[in-house]
Amino acid sequence: MFDDVTVTTLTQAGWFPGRSISIDLWVAQLRDEGVEVHAAATAFLTEFGGLSVVYRGPGISRARESFALDPEECVGEGDRFLEWSQDLGRQIVPVGSLSDGRFFLGLDEGSELYSVEAFVKTFGPMPVAMDRLVLGGMPEAVDETVAGR
Structure with a gap:
């Protein structure tokens, strides 16, 4: 499912196959x-929610x-996600943050993972997206002409 380095990184952060946590608090927030x-966001957060990976260094x-897979990192940004979703x-549901909160992470109904700020970039669909996020793959720009921005 994931690259071996991704599995090791996620495992060190507390993930394991079949992991399932309660996300009721996040859903309410x-x-x-x-x-x-x-x-898709429910499944993602149930499996990966609450994981944090602290790393800096060269990537692909x-x-x-x-990054932190914790929607609480996005509290107060609901309007940003709603606007981008509409555009x-x-x-796109908030699922966490990247680069110590410089960027937000969101997941759409097709399990595509995004970096969200004043622009949106995609890491692609899961499980490829998790490898790109963990291994340092560059997210691709989402066509802003589609977004009307």
Whole structure:
């Protein structure tokens, strides 16, 4: 499913195959911001939610950076995710942060993982997205003409 380095990195952060945690608190927090958590985000957060990877160093096409798969990192940013979701025609749910909070992470209903800021870039669909995130693969720009920005 994942590259061996990704498995090792995630395992060291507390992940294991079949991991399942309660996400009720996050679902309630996101709902308070007007964000509904779809099935793909539910599955993602149930398996990976709460994991944090602290790393800096060379990657495949960008530096490997710390990330936290915790929607609480995105509290107060619900409107940003709602606006991008509307602009892109995808329901992007906040799932965490990248680079010590410089960027937010979101997941759409097709399990595509995004870096979200004043722009949106995609790491691609899961499980490829997790390898790119962990191994330092450059996310690709989402066509902003589609987004109307």
